Amino acid sequence: MPTALICGGGVAGLSSALHLKQEGWTVQIFESDSELRTAGVGLNIWPNGVRVIHGLGLGEEFRSFAAEMERWWALDSDGTLTSDIDVSHWPEELGAPITGARRRRLNAMLAAALDPNEIEFNTTAVGYAQTDENVTVHFEDGRSAVGDVLLGADGIGSRIRNAMLGHVPRFTDEGIVRWRGVFETARAGVPADVQADVYGAEGHFGWIPIDSTHAYWYGSIGGLSTFDEFRGVYDTWVNTPVPQIIANSEPDSIIGREIGHYREHLRQWVDGRVALIGDAAHPMYPGMAQGANQALIDGQTLARLLTAHGDVRVALAVFEQERIPVANKMVDYSRLHFDYERTRKEYRSGQGNLQINRYLEFES
Ligand SMILES: Cc1cc2nc3c(=O)[nH]c(=O)nc-3n(C[C@H](O)[C@H](O)[C@H](O)COP(=O)(O)OP(=O)(O)OC[C@H]3O[C@@H](n4cnc5c(N)ncnc54)[C@H](O)[C@@H]3O)c2cc1C
Numbered sequence: 532m533p534t535a536l537i538c539g540g541g542v543a544g545l546s547s548a549l550h551l552k553q554e555g556w557t558v559q560i561f562e563s564d565s566e567l568r569t570a571g572v573g574l575n576i577w578p579n580g581v582r583v584i585h586g587l588g589l590g591e592e593f594r595s596f597a598a599e600m601e602r603w604w605a606l607d608s609d610g611t612l613t614s615d616i617d618v619s620h621w622p623e624e625l626g627a628p629i630t631g632a633r634r635r636r637l638n639a640m641l642a643a644a645l646d647p648n649e650i651e652f653n654t655t656a657v658g659y660a661q662t663d664e665n666v667t668v669h670f671e672d673g674r675s676a677v678g679d680v681l682l683g684a685d686g687i688g689s690r691i692r693n694a695m696l697g698h699v700p701r702f703t704d705e706g707i708v709r710w711r712g713v714f715e716t717a718r719a720g721v722p723a724d725v726q727a728d729v730y731g732a733e734g735h736f737g738w739i740p741i742d743s744t745h746a747y748w749y750g751s752i753g754g755l756s757t758f759d760e761f762r763g764v765y766d767t768w769v770n771t772p773v774p775q776i777i778a779n780s781e782p783d784s785i786i787g788r789e790i791g792h793y794r795e796h797l798r799q800w801v802d803g804r805v806a807l808i809g810d811a812a813h814p815m816y817p818g819m820a821q822g823a824n825q826a827l828i829d830g831q832t833l834a835r836l837l838t839a840h841g842d843v844r845v846a847l848a849v850f851e852q853e854r855i856p857v858a859n860k861m862v863d864y865s866r867l868h869f870d871y872e873r874t875r876k877e878y879r880s881g882q883g884n885l886q887i888n889r890y891l892e893f894e895s
Pocket residue numbers: 538539540541542543544561562563564567568571573574575576654655656657684685686687688689690691709808809810811815816817819820821822823824825826
């Protein structure tokens with residue numbers, strides 16, 4: 532059986548391992564941390580991602596812990612509802628709902644479908660070498676492993692990507708702190724099946740249900756801020772649920788992190804038997820909430836192509852050709868939707884929910 536070496540135990544690494552196993556591959560994941568990643572609170576998983584989860588035979592389990600959206604609101608900071616989109620018919624139209632889930636639950640579900648000895652923790656990949664017959668991944672502790680294909684699923688700071696490109700791409704801090712937290716929907720007086728965005732002169736705030744009783748919120752004031760500065764602004768949006776949401780946050784759940792990013796698209800994802808997937812290939816602003824969804828699609832596509840093409844190198848070259856234009860278009864939209872000044876104008880101009888419209892372009 533051919534062997535896939537996978538660096539990174541996030542959504543991309545875990546889901547690609549499951550897809551490859553379905554296609555008869557032996558898989559080995561190498562994860563630098565001592566446990567699965569739990570940071571990041573919640574994820575919007577759209578129909579394109581949920582369909583991939585269904586394809587892994589995990590649809591029912593996912594439904595047991597994820598929240599399914601019925602509607603998506605947009606409000607002005609004065610409380611005016613500017614857009615109210617019914618998304619309850621998406622399962623019939625698109626084959627799956629738009630959902631929210633806790634990242635750790637999603638990762639735990641994917642990992643549980645693997646054999647425990649298929650994930651090796653505390654193992655950091657630093658580089659690779661390849662021949663016509665195989666590929667070797669090298670680890671920080673001096674060890675190495677040999678296989679038929681190597682996947683760099685090691686996230687935004689990917690060492691496999693750096694080794695492939697021969698340099699570290701230029702990273703830019705955006706000068707924007709994004710604050711996040713988790714709250715009980717009933718306590719804040721908001722429905723558990725509606726996600727929402729609120730736009731004001733000072734910034735953008737949104738929330739997404741992540742199970743039947745909780746949602747996570749995120750927001751920024753368009754620059755660096757302490758939590759007190761951030762809250763000082765949002766506590767004035769008294770005609771919206773925002774002050775209640777922040778007041779009802781689970782104290783330990785509140786975190787603020789400066790958003791950083793790569794300004795340029797990666798033009799290369801593949802080198803012979805080595806491919807980048809997930810954030811290692813297409814690091815994405817949170818604007819479209821699509822990073823994990825695109826990571827799920829990467830794994831599915833890759834497994835399909837490795838089965839369709841006998842030669843690993845041909846399959847990976849086709850993967851790169853097929854996925855780069857789609858994923859990079861999503862990266863562009865994500866960047867656009869991270870710019871709240873621009874999206875605020877769009878929502879106010881009565882054009883509806885352009886995040887949904889842009890997503891639907893990928894469904895046609
Ligand atoms: C604030 C925020 C909100 C977001 N919201 C959404 C959302 O709602 N919906 C959505 O779809 N996406 C969202 N995303 C994007 C999403 O989190 C990422 O796109 C997704 O996690 C990418 O998965 P990945 O497996 O490629 O990378 P990661 O999840 O980063 O996993 C990479 C793994 O590789 C490991 N690793 C790193 N280096 C090495 C190494 N050298 N060797 C071995 N292992 C290594 C890491 O420890 C980690 O476990 C959001 C991102 C942010 C920052």
